[in-house]
Amino acid sequence: MTHLAxxxxxxxxxxxxxxxxxxxxxxxxxxxxxxxxxxxxxNASPSLPNWAFWLDKHxxxxxxxxxxxxxxxxxxxxxxFGKGAQLFGKRVLGVPGDVVSHRGHEVFIxxxxxxxxxxxxxxxxxxxxxxxxxxxxxxxxxxxxxPRGLDSRxxxxxxxxxGQILGxxxxxx
Numbered sequence: 001m002t003h004l005a006x007x008x009x010x011x012x013x014x015x016x017x018x019x020x021x022x023x024x025x026x027x028x029x030x031x032x033x034x035x036x037x038x039x040x041x042x043n044a045s046p047s048l049p050n051w052a053f054w055l056d057k058h059x060x061x062x063x064x065x066x067x068x069x070x071x072x073x074x075x076x077x078x079x080x081f082g083k084g085a086q087l088f089g090k091r092v093l094g095v096p097g098d099v100v101s102h103r104g105h106e107v108f109i110x111x112x113x114x115x116x117x118x119x120x121x122x123x124x125x126x127x128x129x130x131x132x133x134x135x136x137x138x139x140x141x142x143x144x145x146x147p148r149g150l151d152s153r154x155x156x157x158x159x160x161x162x163g164q165i166l167g168x169x170x171x172x173x
Contacts, residue, residue, distance in 0.1 A: 041055055050171035053066070053169040063095050068167060069090075070085050072156070073085075079121075090142035091144060093152070096135050096138065096140075115153050127156065128156065131155070139159040139162070140161075
């Protein structure tokens with residue numbers, strides 16, 4: 001190192017360290033605030049085509065949004081996914097005010113067929129017809145294109161309401 005460079009480093013060392021010590025908490029605060037509202041999620045289920053998702057806890061939820069929510073506790077959910085709270089990811093197919101109806105095993109939203117129901121899970125556990133009628137305020141009808149997806153078609157999941165929802169996400173991988 002030349003004499004000039006050595007002198008410059010000695011002169012700037014203290015101001016640079018002090019600046020770093022002042023800026024570090026400010027930067028950390030921004031990262032911490034961001035982390036409270038966002039998450040990186042891994043999908044282990046075949047019901048969604050992607051395996052990695054970026055979650056925003058305050059994103060607007062609308063028809064077509066991908067939402068992540070805590071499934072209601074039940075023997076069926078436990079048998080298929082294990083004990084403890086389970087996080088599900090599904091598309092929003094119906095929004096508050098839409099009307100859900102069933103004809104046989106077919107499910108309709110506002111008169112448009114969106115899915116068909118099954119009678120049993122792959123483990124032979126009975127499935128029950130999901131909710132019908134207007135979707136209440138603060139709730140959504142969810143689903144996926146997977147024929148065996150456990151979603152709002154079934155009473156075991158039903159409408160997904162705000163208190164269950166962690167946030168809205170987007171596929172990244």
